[in-house]
Amino acid sequence: MNKNLLFYLLLLLAFTLSSASSEDSKNNSYAIRARHLLEDNLSQAQTIVDLAQGYMTNADLERAIKEFGQRCNTISRIYSIGKSVNGVPLWVIEISDKPGEEEIEPAFKYIGNVHGDEPVGRELLIFLANWLCDNHLKDPLATLVVENVHLHILPSMNPDGFSLRRRGNANNIDLNRDFPDQFFPVNDDEDSRQPETRAIMNWLRDIRFTASATLHGGALLANYPWDGTEDKKTNYYGTPDDDTFRFMASIYSHSHYNMSSSKEFPGGITNGAAWYPIYGGMQDWNYIHAGCFELTLEVSDNKWPNAAELPVIWIYNKMSMLNLVASLVKTGVHGRIYSSGDGRPLPGFITVSGINYTVRAGIFFGDYHRILVPRDRYQVVATMPGYKSKNTSIWLDEGPVTLDFVLDAEVSVKGSVLQNVYDCNCNSKCRQDFVQFIWGVHLELYFAFILILGFFCLLFQRRVKAKSLRAKRVVVV
Template structure:
């Protein structure tokens, strides 16, 4: 019933394409445009003004320049609270319309069920959900993967960026990637999901570097790989948690009926330089995933019935991964008299650097500038935290135990004393050896 409502809603404001040559059934082809996503978002805020807030994070390349919208859903949407912030995007590749419809339809599902479904009410009341249905609206309008400058925005971010066709002249040289970057730096998302279509998998970190367990595929470019042990020790200490979230997502999709769904480390599938998910994790401390919802790519392959099926495969998996994003370590950092402090909270000791190439990495979180809260999703275990902030003495908290049983969450509130801070060396993007760069051939 809800799925019918969702698609009916979209169809209500969208054109039904009737003249597409390669359409299986032109009468039922769903085609949405930037105006449709905009009017859908406006109708959501009218439907649920008490739990929504719509903002524009920037504008697209091209003429006309389209606004890039984000819809926040939470109780008390006008203020920041001590809650994990979660991001979900669609349409970074403008020709992957299904990924945009997934975001809009999930929003509609959440709003329609908030008053009657306790699980949804808890999700909304205890998190700050940020939905970005269409982050490449020029691409949506013009049915292209790229923005108006022929750049693949998922190759334009500042972690392990390389110069290749469609990557831009430099990292963050496009207005869309700048807008997403600046918004992320303001929000310190605990979890971020990026939707695509054209395959069926959940794709985890990293995209630019991988383990030797990579599908057994040996190729001449594949020398930057590591054992899983050194990978966890040096490059991805939260790997077990990332893997458990992906495994749960996979099993929920399978249970819902899509038995072909699979999971992969990004690099194991195909290497991507300058991806959104790598940058978010390395620079912003955000645990990020790429979702490929379905084998169909173009909207001409999509009709109402098929979309309803695909949404049905993913709906409960999405709700579940949102719920799990808050597991790990959270707290509030304050100074004298309880004032909120802009701080960086890092798991210590910093991971060992075993190889001179890539950058060693420790999970971290910036505190929310408005509330002082931080959230580090991590598997159960015992950790030390280092808390650093300008104008405050750096503090270490030892023996923080994330329990193995639910809620698998520990709260560590930290008080800082004014003084001179000892700053960790800031993390800089790895420089990729040009001889190791692989061709960028994939288009999922």
């Protein structure tokens, strides 16, 4: 019995020691895993801190913009469209052969850093500005852009979000959800919108942009409107200009190093609502309220890649960024609207049959720029209140078409000059005095005056006829 008891005691002791050893091992395992988790968290925190290394700070960006303005002052203008929540100026670079002047040229804008944690766009836009400055008059594409387009570049719409390393602005509002929405009243009170949003809206009231693009990160594709749907479901929902937007998006995608080879998005492009619906987005607002065709460009799979990768990302996106701007003058329909009465420009409207969208001509020059898909026949219509509308058919193939319209005023018989003459309430004595004056000593002078006036009218008529013959190819009268 004593031997058996001793055996059981020894067995129990061995089991206890084994359990203790197992528990210690388990505790050690937990400790190791906890240490690794802590190290991972520390590494992640360190990574967040290091994200901005090599990127321009807001102060660096402002300095780079102003230095660019001094270096390239013959083809650029620096201005601000407002300030962020924290008072950081929203600086814009305008690049043109006549910066700051009103011209009959289309205007294009690039906007970067809409989301604070997507800073690649602000870097690429500085690359773009410097490349245009260095290659103007050297590279044909650079020369085309500078001399035929007014390009406006806003490198950072959200400098506060960049400083905070987060998506939203200083009030933690997603600026790409802060615009008026066509489907749902996201924010109807303009005064309650974010200052960055209001700055963009006021900017587009001042400048009539033909097209634009915003640079984002986190994917690789060119996104086009609509961004939302009426039922909030993820479905393809195209604008009246869906073909044109697909054409623009394809220009960017196919000019990119590898965007068009995407396996997730055929051709590297997508309709916004088919990808995921958003409301209060900037590109939809541009098209509806500002007559501006805007794309949302996702230019990097990584939202915040290592700064050493930025030169490569620029090379991948360079031709895309240039070709998208150049497409404004390489295709489409462009022209002016005039009054046949006095030849003055008219701020009329251009529509295309079959497309439920109107483009407005400029106030000063009556100029318009209508982006359309090449290789198709279009019926273009010009209208202006108080004038008779006119239309013509065009074939849009490889190049742009210049098409001017001369509109005739709708004259009312009651308000005509002839009616006013006969409505004169002159008495008989006035008429007698007038006849005596005409047949008096001044008769010869009147004949001479009439002959001189007729000569100048004939000369003017010949010049107008010669000019109209030269412009017959592009003018609709």
